[in-house]
Amino acid sequence: MRWLVIVLTAALAAVAALPASAGTEGLSFVQVVEKEFTLTLSRPSVRAGNVSLELVNFGMDTHDLVVKGTMAGAKPMKFKQLDPRGRTDRTLRLTPGRYSLWCSIPGHKAKGMHATLLVKK
Amino acid sequence: MATIPAYKGPFRTSEAERLLWRAGFGPRRGQAASLARLGLDGAVRSLTHPPGERWIGPRPHDDKGRPLAPADAYGHDHLWWLDRMVRTRRPLVERMTLVWHDWFATSNAGVGSQKLMLAQNRLLRRYALGSFDHLLVAITANPAMLIWLSGTDNRKDAPNENYGRELMELFTLGEGNGYTERDVREQARALTGWTSTWKHGKGQTDFRFDQKRHDTETKTVFGKQGAYSWRDSVSLCVHHKDHAPFFVRKLWSYFIPEPPDARTQAGLEELYRKEFEVRPVLEAILRHPALYSGPRMVKPPVVYIAGLLRGLNRGVDTSAWVWLSEGAGQRLFYPPNVAGWDDSRWLDTNAFRGRWYIANTALEKVSLGDRKGKKGPKVPNDPEAIVKGALAVLGNPTIRPETRSELLAFARGSLKGATGWKAESYPPLVANAVRQLLAVSPDLQTC
Numbered sequence: 001m002r003w004l005v006i007v008l009t010a011a012l013a014a015v016a017a018l019p020a021s022a023g024t025e026g027l028s029f030v031q032v033v034e035k036e037f038t039l040t041l042s043r044p045s046v047r048a049g050n051v052s053l054e055l056v057n058f059g060m061d062t063h064d065l066v067v068k069g070t071m072a073g074a075k076p077m078k079f080k081q082l083d084p085r086g087r088t089d090r091t092l093r094l095t096p097g098r099y100s101l102w103c104s105i106p107g108h109k110a111k112g113m114h115a116t117l118l119v120k121k
Numbered sequence: 122m123a124t125i126p127a128y129k130g131p132f133r134t135s136e137a138e139r140l141l142w143r144a145g146f147g148p149r150r151g152q153a154a155s156l157a158r159l160g161l162d163g164a165v166r167s168l169t170h171p172p173g174e175r176w177i178g179p180r181p182h183d184d185k186g187r188p189l190a191p192a193d194a195y196g197h198d199h200l201w202w203l204d205r206m207v208r209t210r211r212p213l214v215e216r217m218t219l220v221w222h223d224w225f226a227t228s229n230a231g232v233g234s235q236k237l238m239l240a241q242n243r244l245l246r247r248y249a250l251g252s253f254d255h256l257l258v259a260i261t262a263n264p265a266m267l268i269w270l271s272g273t274d275n276r277k278d279a280p281n282e283n284y285g286r287e288l289m290e291l292f293t294l295g296e297g298n299g300y301t302e303r304d305v306r307e308q309a310r311a312l313t314g315w316t317s318t319w320k321h322g323k324g325q326t327d328f329r330f331d332q333k334r335h336d337t338e339t340k341t342v343f344g345k346q347g348a349y350s351w352r353d354s355v356s357l358c359v360h361h362k363d364h365a366p367f368f369v370r371k372l373w374s375y376f377i378p379e380p381p382d383a384r385t386q387a388g389l390e391e392l393y394r395k396e397f398e399v400r401p402v403l404e405a406i407l408r409h410p411a412l413y414s415g416p417r418m419v420k421p422p423v424v425y426i427a428g429l430l431r432g433l434n435r436g437v438d439t440s441a442w443v444w445l446s447e448g449a450g451q452r453l454f455y456p457p458n459v460a461g462w463d464d465s466r467w468l469d470t471n472a473f474r475g476r477w478y479i480a481n482t483a484l485e486k487v488s489l490g491d492r493k494g495k496k497g498p499k500v501p502n503d504p505e506a507i508v509k510g511a512l513a514v515l516g517n518p519t520i521r522p523e524t525r526s527e528l529l530a531f532a533r534g535s536l537k538g539a540t541g542w543k544a545e546s547y548p549p550l551v552a553n554a555v556r557q558l559l560a561v562s563p564d565l566q567t568c
Contacts, residue, residue: 028190029190029193029194030193031192031193031195035233038319040124040233040234041322042234043192043234054193054194058230060232085230089195094224101322112321114321115322116321
């Protein structure tokens with residue numbers, strides 16, 4: 001029985017550490033605006049929990065977005081590519097920590113399309 | 122001083138209704154009758170000297186009942202401002218904020234920051250009824266405007282003419298009126314010095330005037346010479362002989378569709394030139410006979426939507442208003458270009474389809490008939506009662522006799538032969554259709 005408790009505890013911790021699509025109670029919003037070659041967040045930090053991350057392409061090129069926590073074991077989350085004037089959003093469950101955001105189109109990150117979002121307790 | 126005519130006819134509910142639509146977003150239930158009791162002068166004064174703001178009605182939320190996040194969620198900026206239009210008790214202040222948003226048309230498509238656009242919106246509201254001179258100074262230094270019209274790209278070693286040109290062409294004098302291409306270049310030099318700091322993830326911040334980036338040499342603007350700076354640039358435009366005529370014509374056109382007669386034009390210019398204050402000019406416009414006896418104007422989409430919601434006593438409770446308003450040709454914070462929206466283009470076939478959907482969405486929460494297994498209220502098989510009910514639901518707007526006749530004819534024709542089971546099931550369907558037809562009628566699309 002003890003092993004079951006250990007496994008369940010580990011599983012719960014893993015779920016909490018990995019951002020995933022979540023319910024929408026107590027939702028915060030962050031907007032990410034992409035242009036050539038910048039990535040601007042509507043706010044530098046947000047409270048941990050359910051976060052609606054919205055990506056808007058105000059540029060003239062196609063862009064996408066990758067979001068990855070800097071904590072150990074964090075997996076990247078990729079938003080689909082957006083044409084100019086496109087927008088998309090996903091609700092993520094984010095735990096406290098720093099998250100790197102960048103456009104993964106070749107060369108875009110190097111030209112400046114990256115930012116950091118701080119998720120606070 | 123040239124006398125500006127004032128309306129001397131009866132000031133009834135119908136006149137008060139028109140005033141509330143032209144100078145705001147339409148009446149709440151009973152508001153037109155209350156305003157009419159004040160008489161014309163009292164009514165206009167109540168609009169131009171409004172009380173402190175207090176919101177009337179339910180707080181706004183999105184489709185899932187969540188509060189709005191106007192700086193962080195796409196579309197919530199539009200909803201936030203629409204909510205102000207619906208719940209304000211200072212409609213002229215909010216309407217003038219919309220006027221200035223069109224006058225100094227700045228689009229978030231170029232700014233890329235809802236936060237900066239909201240800050241500009243607050244600035245426009247602060248100067249809604251005040252000094253145009255002060256407003257022009259403030260908007261010249263406004264961060265959203267500095268990004269939109271390249272103010273922070275304008276350097277003494279590489280002047281950018283964007284803002285200098287629009288300052289004269291669109292904001293103060295009119296295209297090609299009273300200025301030359303040389304004035305555009307010299308104004309650009311006078312406007313140099315604005316800069317900002319780029320921070321990763323935050324965008325442009327810390328907007329400021331840097332003397333080291335400013336061209337301090339002598340410029341020649343409108344034939345006058347001086348070491349002009351950005352404040353001088355604004356002042357030169359406001360004091361230009363062609364500014365007052367442009368200002369009067371443009372401000373007038375937001376409230377009355379036909380240009381003023383020569384005597385009115387001259388009187389309003391004289392009034393404006395005293396101190397470049399907006400309020401006295403507005404009061405004269407709102408008291409003018411042309412507002413009450415002249416032709417009707419098409420309501421801009423957001424005015425139409427806000428008015429429907431005010432008449433229905435309904436708050437902002439869905440994000441659908443964002444795309445619905447866009448479908449009708451007006452997305453707040455995204456004017457089509459620096460010249461703003463074209464008031465002569467609200468009613469093309471594409472935009473009218475948008476208005477049809479707007480009416481449908483506004484009325485869906487009061488639609489009659491059975492809903493989710495629950496029986497709806499009984500609707501009498503009576504065309505007169507159905508038309509009367511439709512008018513009541515929409516706040517009893519004033520409509521023309523011919524519109525009432527058409528609605529009655531439709532109701533009668535639809536209920537003809539409705540016997541047996543049809544006698545009970547047809548009336549709610551007909552009532553819903555009459556409400557929709559009323560909401561999209563010329564009477565409610567115009568004011």
